[in-house]
Amino acid sequence: MTITEKILAKAAGLSSVKPGDNIWVNADILLTHDVCGPGTIGIFKREFGADAKVFDKEKIVIIPDHYIYTKDQKAHRNVDILRDFVKEQNLPCFYNPGTDSYCGVCHVAMPDLGHVRPGETIFGTDSHTCTHGALGAFSTGIGNTDAGFIMGAGKLLIKVPETIRFVLDGEMPDFLSAKDLILHMIGDIGVDGATYCAMEFTGSAIKSLSIDERCTICNMAVEAGAKNGIIAADEKAMEYVSGRTKKPFEALYSDDDCVVKAEYRYDVSKLEPVVAKPHLPDNKALVRECKDIKVDHVYIGSCTGGKLEDFYMAAKIMKGRKVAVRTLIVPATRHVEQGLFDTKIDGQSLRSIFEDAGVDPIAPPSCAACLGGPYDTFGRTHGEEVVVSTTNRNFVGRMGSKKSMIYLASPYTAAATSLTGYITDPRDI
Amino acid sequence: MSKESVIKGPVYVLEDNVDTDLLIPACYLNLVPTIPEEYRKLGSYALAGLPDGCIKFTSNSDGSTPYPIIIGGRNFGCGSSREHAPIALGAAGTKAVVAESYARIFFRNSVATGEIYPLESETRLCDCFKTGDLAELNIAKSTITRISDGKVFSLKPIGAVAPVIAAGGMFAYAREIGMIKS
Numbered sequence: 001m002t003i004t005e006k007i008l009a010k011a012a013g014l015s016s017v018k019p020g021d022n023i024w025v026n027a028d029i030l031l032t033h034d035v036c037g038p039g040t041i042g043i044f045k046r047e048f049g050a051d052a053k054v055f056d057k058e059k060i061v062i063i064p065d066h067y068i069y070t071k072d073q074k075a076h077r078n079v080d081i082l083r084d085f086v087k088e089q090n091l092p093c094f095y096n097p098g099t100d101s102y103c104g105v106c107h108v109a110m111p112d113l114g115h116v117r118p119g120e121t122i123f124g125t126d127s128h129t130c131t132h133g134a135l136g137a138f139s140t141g142i143g144n145t146d147a148g149f150i151m152g153a154g155k156l157l158i159k160v161p162e163t164i165r166f167v168l169d170g171e172m173p174d175f176l177s178a179k180d181l182i183l184h185m186i187g188d189i190g191v192d193g194a195t196y197c198a199m200e201f202t203g204s205a206i207k208s209l210s211i212d213e214r215c216t217i218c219n220m221a222v223e224a225g226a227k228n229g230i231i232a233a234d235e236k237a238m239e240y241v242s243g244r245t246k247k248p249f250e251a252l253y254s255d256d257d258c259v260v261k262a263e264y265r266y267d268v269s270k271l272e273p274v275v276a277k278p279h280l281p282d283n284k285a286l287v288r289e290c291k292d293i294k295v296d297h298v299y300i301g302s303c304t305g306g307k308l309e310d311f312y313m314a315a316k317i318m319k320g321r322k323v324a325v326r327t328l329i330v331p332a333t334r335h336v337e338q339g340l341f342d343t344k345i346d347g348q349s350l351r352s353i354f355e356d357a358g359v360d361p362i363a364p365p366s367c368a369a370c371l372g373g374p375y376d377t378f379g380r381t382h383g384e385e386v387v388v389s390t391t392n393r394n395f396v397g398r399m400g401s402k403k404s405m406i407y408l409a410s411p412y413t414a415a416a417t418s419l420t421g422y423i424t425d426p427r428d429i
Numbered sequence: 430m431s432k433e434s435v436i437k438g439p440v441y442v443l444e445d446n447v448d449t450d451l452l453i454p455a456c457y458l459n460l461v462p463t464i465p466e467e468y469r470k471l472g473s474y475a476l477a478g479l480p481d482g483c484i485k486f487t488s489n490s491d492g493s494t495p496y497p498i499i500i501g502g503r504n505f506g507c508g509s510s511r512e513h514a515p516i517a518l519g520a521a522g523t524k525a526v527v528a529e530s531y532a533r534i535f536f537r538n539s540v541a542t543g544e545i546y547p548l549e550s551e552t553r554l555c556d557c558f559k560t561g562d563l564a565e566l567n568i569a570k571s572t573i574t575r576i577s578d579g580k581v582f583s584l585k586p587i588g589a590v591a592p593v594i595a596a597g598g599m600f601a602y603a604r605e606i607g608m609i610k611s
């Protein structure tokens with residue numbers, strides 16, 4: 001069996017499963033946030049009764065992150081619905097906006113808070129829940145109804161996916177990042193190339209990547225339509241997890257003779273920086289082919305490109321230089337925000353590198369303009385802006401305005417672009 | 430889920446990779462689908478992400494849609510897990526989507542909520558219909574007929590999710606098989 005099949009079999013209490021089987025799987029974690037939590041709670045109460053209790057308090061994680069810094073009254077009302085529910089059910093894993101426990105973007109916070117463990121099953125009311133496969137978990141996005149079901153029943157009926165394996169070997173060239181790797185893969189298989197499938201990433205290049213970078217890869221598996229992305233836990237992952245959780249877990253691994261639907265091989269040493277042009281994540285082009293495109297602003301943030309390592313990459317490019325266009329920096333979490341102070345390149349903090357380069361005042365952690373959001377959202381587009389962004393989606397209207405044009409890029413490419421005002425290959429800086 | 434097995438009316442035609450930001454833009458995700466008044470409001474914003482200049486989808490005076498059937502191409506509903514997407518369509522008065530293929534979460538949410546039938550066509554129907562064409566969808570027979578010339582197009586059988594759809598959604602199905610208490 002593949003790692004995905006093994007995790008699902010274990011969570012279903014079965015000795016083996018095969019792709020296509022419809023099985024009831026126990027959830028180790030149910031994640032929700034301010035956009036889908038209130039609806040999930042509504043369904044939970046409607047179906048299980050007004051006095052119902054959640055299946056397991058310890059297994060519900062609620063991380064409001066989408067619409068936090070806005071004047072939108074309904075957004076605040078929605079966080080209040082979460083607060084009331086948490087109080088009523090006495091839930092321990094709630095990260096409350098406006099208090100010290102607030103953390104920011106759920107997918108960056110989850111692994112950091114120790115809620116992600118190898119071999120476990122994670123369901124979340126957010127499509128980018130697939131991020132957590134980076135630590136060897138089965139992790140997938142679901143809707144409110146399925147989440148309401150899990151909230152009461154602790155399990156869900158799901159179909160075992162086929163696995164598509166991506167083997168990435170070779171040494172990472174300078175200024176190539178995980179974002180380039182996943183944009184290459186999505187560009188090659190298309191936005192529906194992995195529909196209903198698991199994307200399993202392996203090879204020496206994957207092993208060489210940090211946990212942040214592995215998260216970037218699994219994060220965008222859904223952009224190829226995948227049910228989950230997964231990277232088996234190696235020593236680096238085990239060390240990361242052990243430092244963050246006390247709960248026991250069992251890492252699982254694909255058998256050598258497991259059956260996969262397809263296999264793609266890459267020699268990363270031959271790959272170049274790429275962007276996804278408007279309006280689909282598979283609309284791949286080499287960065288150097290886009291150098292005539294003038295941009296209005298650069299956005300560095302989100303669960304894909306707002307982690308500490310993303311800012312480290314951007315700062316490497318921006319150090320000692322000045323930005324030529326408006327550059328927006330949104331750390332994904334408060335921990336990342338703190339990391340901008342604490343992490344230094346040649347003695348200078350990332351934050352001070354960005355400030356010296358002339359970026360806009362750094363925004364507080366949240367999803368911000370990654371998904372447009374309420375009209376007063378930080379960085380949201382309102383007109384025909386051309387944006388280079390480290391986020392994950394460039395659909396029409398995704399960052400707010402239906403007329404804006406979004407190019408998805410790595411933090412290196414985004415930073416290089418901010419220095420020139422044109423889409424720029426980071427190797428040319 | 431509407432239990433009607435024959436759905437007749439004008440179709441609204443979209444193409445490949447219809448994403449969830451088009452189906453319901455993020456600025457409306459502050460609406461909570463389980464609050465009845467906000468459910469209706471979501472319906473009035475269905476397809477609000479269509480580029481300017483497209484035919485309005487929710488053109489009835491009460492904010493609902495005159496189109497009970499949407500026809501799409503490949504990978505319909507790609508993007509976010511927002512259940513607001515099938516809910517907005519259902520709340521607007523759409524009964525079914527007929528597309529060449531679906532993004533997984535949208536398909537799943539359509540079935541789990543019972544808001545709309547997500548049906549798959551055998552052929553690329555978005556090239557055979559234009560918005561406003563009258564059609565008759567027969568769920569039992571897995572066909573859609575173009576009324577103007579009587580041409581019949583076949584659909585794929587519903588498959589593994591048929592029992593969930595027949596029961597009326599995830600909860601009804603789980604009760605039926607005794608997985609949760611009635």
Ligand code: SF4
Binds near residue numbers: 105107126301
């Ligand atoms: S940062 Fe963007 S993609 Fe990630 S959870 Fe927030 S809105 Fe979704």
